[in-house]
Amino acid sequence: MAILAIMIHVYCMPGMAAGPEIFEYIKLPKESFELHFLEWNVPLRNISFSDYALDMSNNIQHNNVVLLGVSLGGLLVQEMSKFIDVRKVVIVSSIKTRYELPKRMLFARYTSVHKLLPTGLINNVELLAKYAFGESVTKRLSLYEKYLSVRDKSYIDWCIHELVNWKQEVPCKKLVHIQGEKDTVFPIENINNCIPVVNGTHTMIIHRARWFNENLPTIILE
Numbered sequence: 001m002a003i004l005a006i007m008i009h010v011y012c013m014p015g016m017a018a019g020p021e022i023f024e025y026i027k028l029p030k031e032s033f034e035l036h037f038l039e040w041n042v043p044l045r046n047i048s049f050s051d052y053a054l055d056m057s058n059n060i061q062h063n064n065v066v067l068l069g070v071s072l073g074g075l076l077v078q079e080m081s082k083f084i085d086v087r088k089v090v091i092v093s094s095i096k097t098r099y100e101l102p103k104r105m106l107f108a109r110y111t112s113v114h115k116l117l118p119t120g121l122i123n124n125v126e127l128l129a130k131y132a133f134g135e136s137v138t139k140r141l142s143l144y145e146k147y148l149s150v151r152d153k154s155y156i157d158w159c160i161h162e163l164v165n166w167k168q169e170v171p172c173k174k175l176v177h178i179q180g181e182k183d184t185v186f187p188i189e190n191i192n193n194c195i196p197v198v199n200g201t202h203t204m205i206i207h208r209a210r211w212f213n214e215n216l217p218t219i220i221l222e
Contacts, residue, residue: 009062013038015071016159017148025209042155049162053079060084066220070205072163078172089175093183093202096171100190176219180204
């Protein structure tokens with residue numbers, strides 16, 4: 001009698017302002033994995049990060065899934081895992097607790113200086129990329145214009161506020177953290193217990209897709 005292979009459903013959440021296009025180069029074996037792509041919605045006024053995660057969890061249509069989140073999406077999938085059963089939570093270019101926030105973001109938490117950021121200029125792709133990816137993208141503006149599709153000012157303000165004020169103190173269960181050694185948004189020196197990616201930057205889900213395609217299946221199945 002043949003044994004049917006179990007299909008593992010992987011739900012992918014992009015980072016702040018980014019669309020599912022950032023996962024376009026991620027290819028996992030189709031006989032074992034099925035990828036599903038989540039998208040940011042403009043949050044309701046004054047909604048909490050936890051309630052937003054609860055709403056997002058309603059998009060999960062399978063049991064015992066893998067949640068994969070990039071950057072702020074990594075924070076979100078951790079919050080989502082508090083409402084649904086998960087096989088594993090994989091975060092990329094992200095943080096596990098508020099203690100891994102870089103000093104400049106901690107400074108913003110206590111001074112609210114982030115509220116002074118010129119988020120009204122979000123249609124300036126170069127500025128938006130600086131917020132979302134922590135990179136100067138002068139030579140790749142057309143590329144990042146493709147990836148950065150969510151440009152609502154209230155959404156950007158909300159994202160920045162929820163990031164600098166994230167309260168999680170203990171990593172969630174079943175978590176794997178993958179971090180680039182050259183990430184300038186969340187420097188790896190602030191990160192504990194992660195899988196380091198040599199020369200990986202904050203955008204490595206795009207530029208180091210081969211590494212993820214080679215390693216994600218094993219990471220998920222471990």
